[in-house]
Amino acid sequence: MKKEYIDENGLILDSFRLGVKIFEEGFHPTFIVGLWRGGSTVGIYVQECLQTLGVSSNHIALR
Numbered sequence: 643m644k645k646e647y648i649d650e651n652g653l654i655l656d657s658f659r660l661g662v663k664i665f666e667e668g669f670h671p672t673f674i675v676g677l678w679r680g681g682s683t684v685g686i687y688v689q690e691c692l693q694t695l696g697v698s699s700n701h702i703a704l705r
Contacts, residue, residue, distance in 0.1 A: 657684045661691025674701045 648656070664671070671692070676685020682703035689701040 653683065654687055657687030658691045660684070661688040661695070664688065665692060665695045665697065670697045671699050674699050676701065676703045678703060678705045 674685050674689050674692075676682035685701055685703065689699055692699055
């Protein structure tokens with residue numbers, strides 16, 4: 643498997659795109675779990691995106 647590395651701006655943009663897709667699909671989560679090893683940062687950005695779109699949710703990171 644070939645790894646693909648992205649920079650911080652790419653991670654933020656991809657996370658916001660995911661947040662918008664979640665919102666547009668009509669899913670409004672009240673709780674978001676981000677898994678360590680890369681997922682916790684994405685979870686934070688998705689929560690921030692959804693909050694900006696008016697969706698109130700809590701976030702937790704698990705190891």
